[in-house]
Amino acid sequence: MTFKAFTDYLLLEKNYSKLTVKAYQSDIESFQNFITNHYKSKSITNVNYPQIRTWIVSLVETGLTNRTINRKISSLNTYYKFLLKVGDISQNPLSKHRALKTSKKVQIPFSEQEIKTVLDDLNFDNSFEGLRNKLIIELFYSTGIRRIELVELKTSSIDIFAKTVKVLGKRNKERIVPLLNSVKETLKKYLEARNNLTIITDSGHLLLTKKGVKIYETLVYRIINDYFSQASAKVKKSPHILRHSFATHLLNQGADLNAVKELLGHTSLAATQVYTHNSITELKKVHLKAHPRSKK
Incomplete structure (x- = not known):
């Protein structure tokens, strides 16, 4: 079975995004290179767990976080599960592996x-x-969009008259998110300035660099960090913190958890519940202030 069969499986059956599949491919190729260099083996279908364990130790020694290492192992595990499913191997060498603590x-x-x-x-x-x-x-703040979702927004994703944006999320799942009037006005001004660019190479994408090409993730991070460094002393100032703020502020104002889940593009309520801890703090304040027996 070719490796392409595995990537096709991720794309077509698991409905993973191209970006996710590329990450899986990179992780597995990293392991393949390790096995080739350390054990002179060209195949990773017949490795044993001690060999994988040696790879894990080498990753730890490079300074990678346990979270990143767990992701790499998860990619490899998914590959072995696929090989087991199609009958290319009889046993998954990672079947008894336990993830590193994070x-x-x-x-x-x-x-x-x-x-x-x-x-x-x-x-x-x-x-x-x-x-x-x-x-x-x-x-970011009005839609709770993810960084990669923002980068991949198309001009056709925006409906100015309906005040909505169509977001392509994880596993190519689409969701419609409403736009605030203030965002609509900024959007109109931006599109006018965008149309005046001398050269536009990536005309299909909404957000471009001044050279007319699609904006990229590191630039988006830098923009958020630069502006919020002028207003916040928090250690982490990133697009994800803005997404986190979007969800937290909605919940603080009494938004329904299921509604926030849909806006964020989460598949399960459990993923959304991580944002509720600040909301609980606000609820305690309201409860203490409003309850008739709070002063007793």
């Missing part, structure tokens, strides 16, 4: 005031880049 990351959202400071008090000029940067921040 500490839970505490994601601290931006406060409403910090976001207000960025959007209302910082200077966004009317240049192409100024309008684009403001639109990126507004899209």
